Amino acid sequence: MANIDDLLGAPDPSDGDPSTYAIGDAPVEIKVVIGTAMLRVRDLLKLGRGAVVELDRELKDPTDIYVEGVLVARGEVAIIDDKIGVTLTDFIKSSREWKR
Numbered sequence: 741m742a743n744i745d746d747l748l749g750a751p752d753p754s755d756g757d758p759s760t761y762a763i764g765d766a767p768v769e770i771k772v773v774i775g776t777a778m779l780r781v782r783d784l785l786k787l788g789r790g791a792v793v794e795l796d797r798e799l800k801d802p803t804d805i806y807v808e809g810v811l812v813a814r815g816e817v818a819i820i821d822d823k824i825g826v827t828l829t830d831f832i833k834s835s836r837e838w839k840r
Contacts, residue, residue, distance in 0.1 A: 772826045773804040774817065802829060 775795025787793070802814040803826055815826040 768808050771806045771809075772815065772817075773806065775801075 775797040777793050777795050779793070803817060804811055805813040805815055805826060805828065812832050813828050814830045814832075815828045818825040818827045
């Protein structure tokens with residue numbers, strides 16, 4: 741199974757090339773999307789505490805995992821102690837499959 745560095749084309753920092761060291765410390769934003777919903781503004785303004793917004797996915801459907809706005813993987817929601825996490829299940833294998 742390929743790792744995320746291979747799939748993203750990132751250089752391997754263990755290859756001894758000093759130019760790869762700094763990039764490895766750069767922070768990137770990761771977003772996990774469990775679903776989306778479209779609401780009219782008037783309906784959004786009516787929402788209150790306890791309101792439930794129905795998303796476009798079923799509980800069994802995978803989440804989308806974005807790195808800096810680019811879809812790179814899919815996964816499943818996981819519970820880690822008292823926090824929510826994600827288990828990576830599939831990596832997007834080609835930039836043609838990536839979506840912004």
